[in-house]
Amino acid sequence: MTHAPAHAHATSTGLDNKKLAFWTFIGSECLLFGSLISTYLIYKGRSVRGPTPQEILNIPLTSVSTFDLLMSSLAMVLALAAVTRGDRLWARVWLGTTALLGALFLGFQAYEFTAFVHEGLTITTNLFGSTFFTLTGFHGGHVFVGVVWLLTLLVRSFQGKLGPDKTINVEIAGLYWHFVDVVWIVIFTVVYLIQ
Amino acid sequence: MATAVAHEAPATRSVLWSWITTTDHKRIGILYGVTAFAFFLLGGLEALVIRLQLARSENDLVSADMFNQLFTMHGTTMVFLAIMPLSAAFFNYIVPLQIGARDVAFPRLNAFSYWVFLFGGLILNSSFIAGPLFGAGSLSVAPNAGWFGYANLTSRAYSPGANIDFWVLGLQILGVASLAAGFNFIVTIVNLRAPGMRLMRLPVFTWMTLVTQFIVVTAFPVITIALVFLMFDRFFGTNFYSVSAGGDLLLWQHLFWLFGHPEVYILILPAMGIVSEVLPTFSRKPLFGYAVVVYSGLLIGVMGWGVWSHHMFSVGLGPIPDSVFAATTMLIAIPTGVKIFNWLATMWGGQLRFTTAMLFAVGFIAMFIIGGLSGVMHAAPPADLQQTDTYFVVGHIHYVLFGGAIQGIFAGIYYWWPKVTGRLMNERLGRVHFTLSFIGMNLAFFPMHFIGLLGMPRRVYTYGPELGLDTLNLVSTVGALLIGVSVLVFLVNAWRTRRHGDIAGNDPWGAATLEWTIPSPPPAYNFTVIPEVVSRLPRWSRTQMKAIPDVPPEPVHVPGGSYWPIVAAAGLAGMAVGALFHTLWVVLAAAAVLVVAIYAWAFEPFEV
Numbered sequence: 001m002t003h004a005p006a007h008a009h010a011t012s013t014g015l016d017n018k019k020l021a022f023w024t025f026i027g028s029e030c031l032l033f034g035s036l037i038s039t040y041l042i043y044k045g046r047s048v049r050g051p052t053p054q055e056i057l058n059i060p061l062t063s064v065s066t067f068d069l070l071m072s073s074l075a076m077v078l079a080l081a082a083v084t085r086g087d088r089l090w091a092r093v094w095l096g097t098t099a100l101l102g103a104l105f106l107g108f109q110a111y112e113f114t115a116f117v118h119e120g121l122t123i124t125t126n127l128f129g130s131t132f133f134t135l136t137g138f139h140g141g142h143v144f145v146g147v148v149w150l151l152t153l154l155v156r157s158f159q160g161k162l163g164p165d166k167t168i169n170v171e172i173a174g175l176y177w178h179f180v181d182v183v184w185i186v187i188f189t190v191v192y193l194i195q
Numbered sequence: 196m197a198t199a200v201a202h203e204a205p206a207t208r209s210v211l212w213s214w215i216t217t218t219d220h221k222r223i224g225i226l227y228g229v230t231a232f233a234f235f236l237l238g239g240l241e242a243l244v245i246r247l248q249l250a251r252s253e254n255d256l257v258s259a260d261m262f263n264q265l266f267t268m269h270g271t272t273m274v275f276l277a278i279m280p281l282s283a284a285f286f287n288y289i290v291p292l293q294i295g296a297r298d299v300a301f302p303r304l305n306a307f308s309y310w311v312f313l314f315g316g317l318i319l320n321s322s323f324i325a326g327p328l329f330g331a332g333s334l335s336v337a338p339n340a341g342w343f344g345y346a347n348l349t350s351r352a353y354s355p356g357a358n359i360d361f362w363v364l365g366l367q368i369l370g371v372a373s374l375a376a377g378f379n380f381i382v383t384i385v386n387l388r389a390p391g392m393r394l395m396r397l398p399v400f401t402w403m404t405l406v407t408q409f410i411v412v413t414a415f416p417v418i419t420i421a422l423v424f425l426m427f428d429r430f431f432g433t434n435f436y437s438v439s440a441g442g443d444l445l446l447w448q449h450l451f452w453l454f455g456h457p458e459v460y461i462l463i464l465p466a467m468g469i470v471s472e473v474l475p476t477f478s479r480k481p482l483f484g485y486a487v488v489v490y491s492g493l494l495i496g497v498m499g500w501g502v503w504s505h506h507m508f509s510v511g512l513g514p515i516p517d518s519v520f521a522a523t524t525m526l527i528a529i530p531t532g533v534k535i536f537n538w539l540a541t542m543w544g545g546q547l548r549f550t551t552a553m554l555f556a557v558g559f560i561a562m563f564i565i566g567g568l569s570g571v572m573h574a575a576p577p578a579d580l581q582q583t584d585t586y587f588v589v590g591h592i593h594y595v596l597f598g599g600a601i602q603g604i605f606a607g608i609y610y611w612w613p614k615v616t617g618r619l620m621n622e623r624l625g626r627v628h629f630t631l632s633f634i635g636m637n638l639a640f641f642p643m644h645f646i647g648l649l650g651m652p653r654r655v656y657t658y659g660p661e662l663g664l665d666t667l668n669l670v671s672t673v674g675a676l677l678i679g680v681s682v683l684v685f686l687v688n689a690w691r692t693r694r695h696g697d698i699a700g701n702d703p704w705g706a707a708t709l710e711w712t713i714p715s716p717p718p719a720y721n722f723t724v725i726p727e728v729v730s731r732l733p734r735w736s737r738t739q740m741k742a743i744p745d746v747p748p749e750p751v752h753v754p755g756g757s758y759w760p761i762v763a764a765a766g767l768a769g770m771a772v773g774a775l776f777h778t779l780w781v782v783l784a785a786a787a788v789l790v791v792a793i794y795a796w797a798f799e800p801f802e803v
Binding site: 011012013015017020021024025027028029031032034035036039042043046047048123124126127129130131134152 | 300301374377378379381382385386387388392412413414415416417419420421423424427431432433434435439440441442443446450794
């Protein structure tokens with residue numbers, strides 16, 4: 001380990017401990033979202049009253065927010081690259097952009113949820129409401145945590161404490177961000193595209 | 196950088212504070228062990244009351260409602276608050292020593308796991324005295340829908356009180372503790388091995404720990420979601436388990452058992468690991484077929500995911516699913532049987548020494564075979580339809596979990612007690628403990644097979660004399676009391692030898708693995724120098740590893756501890772308490788505590 005960050009130990013596998021822990025965490029999260037998505041699929045079309053997905057889902061709008069989230073993953077990649085090469089300015093630009101795009105996605109979701117409630121779909125209305133709000137709400141919660149995490153990294157950068165020696169911290173935040181993004185692609189496909 | 200070579204934390208702080216802030220895996224292991232044993236005693240007392248109530252027909256020692264609470268809390272306590280954390284005590288104390296590490300990968304996360312477990316257990320059990328706070332007519336509002344809490348028994352409509360709230364929130368908290376520990380131990384075992392400690396040189400106990408943790412991190416998210424659905428149904432009026440809204444009650448059963456069956460292996464694999472350490476030591480022979488034992492453990496971990504519906508044969512899934520799950524269930528008996536033959540072959544021709552640890556290990560094999568055989572019996576759906584929901588199943592689970600897991604854990608306690616305390620346990624009292632426990636368990640649980648087949652359902656608070664089951668039930672109760680006496684003998688033994696037992700030395704048993712190369716109890720830093728492992732049985736092999744010096748050649752850094760794990764755990768627990776009382780501001784305040792603690796934790800200087 002020639003480029004070992006300060007205080008890191010040589011590990012049996014050569015993988016950083018935090019990174020390995022995070023990969024197992026992501027594995028665990030797969031089963032969390034797997035359970036949510038399976039439940040959505042099992043209950044699909046079983047609501048005894050409306051509104052139904054066909055009546056209420058706004059695919060064009062959600063396509064825009066999906067594109068927004070995908071672009072945030074690109075910004076995340078650029079942020080990691082900037083931190084790795086020690087480019088503080090661009091690290092801040094891309095970290096800020098990623099967080100902003102994430103916050104924008106949450107804004108889309110808040111708008112969508114509000115619109116649904118006005119059209120008569122709440123979490124208690126029917127099975128679709130319960131499964132839809134729980135699944136997308138869990139995902140939104142993950143995005144929210146990610147945004148807070150990214151803003152924390154941004155603050156650390158402004159404090160001058162996010163040099164190339166801290167690349168691993170940004171890399172792990174990136175792993176989380178990309179995972180949350182991938183989960184959304186599955187949710188978008190399952191909930192919105194395959195009706 | 197705080198560098199200390201002292202055995203204890205700096206003496207400027209009180210002893211209590213040093214335990215509250217400890218991040219030492221050995222101290223956390225002791226905390227886990229003592230706490231879990233206290234819960235084990237509590238769950239045992241619940242079992243004794245259950246057995247006293249059933250000692251004769253038409254008994255009225257406890258009410259039907261109290262009986263429901265007792266069997267629910269007995270099951271929940273023994274699974275989540277006794278066996279799992281007792282295993283965790285061994286993971287914590289033993290695994291870093293076996294792989295030649297100075298601590299786990301994330302010491303503060305480890306402390307967090309313990310405190311979350313403690314608070315979760317306390318919240319769950321506080322339900323026994325929390326009735327007046329919820330305006331209930333009784334002192335106790337303990338969970339009362341059985342340890343697998345079938346929907347829609349648990350819905351607000353049918354369980355309006357706080358009972359199920361305690362259960363659903365308590366289990367979610369405990370899940371966080373298990374998950375955090377799972378990530379921690381996977382990384383520890385994969386990444387913190389001493390040089391030369393290749394995967395196929397890991398002691399079997401460490402291997403089984405690794406498999407167990409993989410099951411934990413994959414199975415617990417599933418129960419978490421099942422519980423989240425239940426919580427949303429109860430608190431926010433969602434429809435997940437609501438039949439009138441088109442919901443399917445089988446969703447709960449599938450999610451629960453999708454977790455619940457891997458959970459069985461979470462409970463038994465650590466005990467199998469312990470037995471795989473004890474048998475070679477007291478047979479003075481390496482484990483027969485080490486690689487096969489490891490692979491069959493892995494196979495059990497994988498196959499454990501494909502058998503869950505055998506808990507649901509009676510719901511009528513249809514002949515195809517029933518046949519498939521019957522087949523997979525019978526198949527999983529193969530790797531289990533392989534292990535049993537390996538253990539027997541380990542003993543064959545060995546120089547057997549029947550210490551108490553060995554007695555419990557052999558007892559484990561014998562009793563686990565009985566539990567395994569009755570398990571294969573109800574792997575066949577037609578047989579299961581006769582046995583399900585009767586005392587036959589209760590007998591089966593107790594052979595597996597008491598005869599198996601608990602006996603394995605006692606084997607581990609007697610085996611590693613000298614390493615932890617530096618003192619040997621009294622062998623004569625140990626033999627008394629084992630004998631009483633062995634007779635008691637067979638008296639208590641064997642008649643249950645007949646009681647069940649003769650038609651007594653589980654979970655009924657009493658039965659009529661016309662069933663003719665009074666004698667068998669009385670025998671079972673006497674057996675349960677014998678188990679109680681045996682545990683008292685153990686407690687006396689533990690209390691007396693904790694300070695006054697014979698000095699153990701580094702290796703009282705002549706064992707093979709790395710933890711026996713260092714003093715008992717080990718110093719805070721475990722190893723004066725990180726050992727270089729050259730074989731699977733470092734203390735038995737001809738190729739000797741380099742000796743470990745008695746004093747560290749250079750100062751060893753020991754982390755100073757942190758109080759943020761307990762603060763974070765308190766924040767998490769506070770959120771559950773706020774939810775119990777339907778008080779949003781408490782939930783938000785506790786969440787704020789959690790967030791502050793996470794940030795303080797992330798940014799505090801803490802060198803591992």
